[in-house]
Amino acid sequence: MHLGVIGYGNIAQTLLDLLSQPGAPAVTRVTLLVRPGKAEAVAEATGGSALPVATVETAEALIAGGPDLVVECAGHAGVTAHVTTVLRAGIDTVVVSIGAMSDDALAAELKAAAKAGGARIVLPAGAVGGIDLLSSLSASGPVEVTYRGIKPPKAWAGTPAEAVADLDTLDHALVFFEGTAREAASQFPKNANVAATLALAGAGLDATRVELIADPAAAGNIHAYEVRSSVATYSMKIENLPSKGNAKTSVSTIYSVLREIRNRLAVVAI
Numbered sequence: 001m002h003l004g005v006i007g008y009g010n011i012a013q014t015l016l017d018l019l020s021q022p023g024a025p026a027v028t029r030v031t032l033l034v035r036p037g038k039a040e041a042v043a044e045a046t047g048g049s050a051l052p053v054a055t056v057e058t059a060e061a062l063i064a065g066g067p068d069l070v071v072e073c074a075g076h077a078g079v080t081a082h083v084t085t086v087l088r089a090g091i092d093t094v095v096v097s098i099g100a101m102s103d104d105a106l107a108a109e110l111k112a113a114a115k116a117g118g119a120r121i122v123l124p125a126g127a128v129g130g131i132d133l134l135s136s137l138s139a140s141g142p143v144e145v146t147y148r149g150i151k152p153p154k155a156w157a158g159t160p161a162e163a164v165a166d167l168d169t170l171d172h173a174l175v176f177f178e179g180t181a182r183e184a185a186s187q188f189p190k191n192a193n194v195a196a197t198l199a200l201a202g203a204g205l206d207a208t209r210v211e212l213i214a215d216p217a218a219a220g221n222i223h224a225y226e227v228r229s230s231v232a233t234y235s236m237k238i239e240n241l242p243s244k245g246n247a248k249t250s251v252s253t254i255y256s257v258l259r260e261i262r263n264r265l266a267v268v269a270i
């Protein structure tokens, strides 16, 4: 597989490492799409990689190389800037920054581009689990979903949480946001992609209730949610290890991307 990757931050860097390990999915080369002016530095940084890595600065250059699959891990701005072009070129794209789909106009544009190009938008489970069951249940009738995203205070740095609390001195768990998944995804683009994932799999962006919590005692990034439907009721709590390179992003997100790649190449997809 020739893999295209949009962004070269925490997720992309670790993904490249994982793809270079023995037993990794059979990705034979990678093209990275980075911000204008950064290609040379990134090419230097990836020079020692076990995989051949090319670095480009435009979506046009990315698609010209003919990748078999593209993974977006460049935040909501990266989705807006590049994914439409990739989909219109007929290349399936794994969109990690799922919260970008909470913008109805952008979501419609992405879907239209995918349809025109004959490509698919793949939304990975990311840092959460149970999306298969939730998506299945949503076909059975109404589902009720309540989600709580709990992270240590430092993971909320640079977000509107700072207006509500002093994150450096917070000594108790604080619910600083209550609202819908759509509101959470747009106000916390680096922290509430899970809320959007649950919403898109289940009750929708305006019906999925979300609480966001800063908790100095949190054991990592915690995603907890309850689902009620006529067919099944379940609850889930995931305690995720934060990434070394970005405390906001759980390591499991990167393995979820790896799973999407593995399933594209495997005889048995699971």
Ligand SMILES: NC(=O)C1=CN([C@@H]2O[C@H](COP(=O)(O)OP(=O)(O)OC[C@H]3O[C@@H](n4cnc5c(N)ncnc54)[C@H](OP(=O)(O)O)[C@@H]3O)[C@@H](O)[C@H]2O)C=CC1
Binding pocket: 006, 007, 008, 009, 010, 011, 012, 033, 034, 035, 073, 074, 075, 076, 077, 078, 081, 096, 097, 098, 124, 125, 126, 127, 128, 189, 190, 191, 193, 194, 197, 243, 245, 246, 248, 249, 250, 253
């Ligand atoms: N679905 C899920 O469960 C999860 C989703 N996410 C999403 O994944 C995103 C990436 O996470 P992570 O890797 O940890 O974040 P990082 O901030 O470490 O990396 C993002 C990278 O994307 C680059 N970038 C931004 N805009 C563009 C652009 N227009 N073109 C090319 N590159 C661009 C950034 O460059 P620069 O530094 O120059 O801005 C940065 O290097 C998060 O922002 C979040 O939206 C994260 C965790 C879980």
Ligand SMILES: O=C([O-])CC(=O)C(=O)O
Binding pocket: 127, 189, 190, 191, 192, 193, 194, 195, 221, 240, 248, 249, 250, 251, 253
């Ligand atoms: O990685 C995580 O734990 C979740 C996350 O940042 C998000 O939902 O955007």
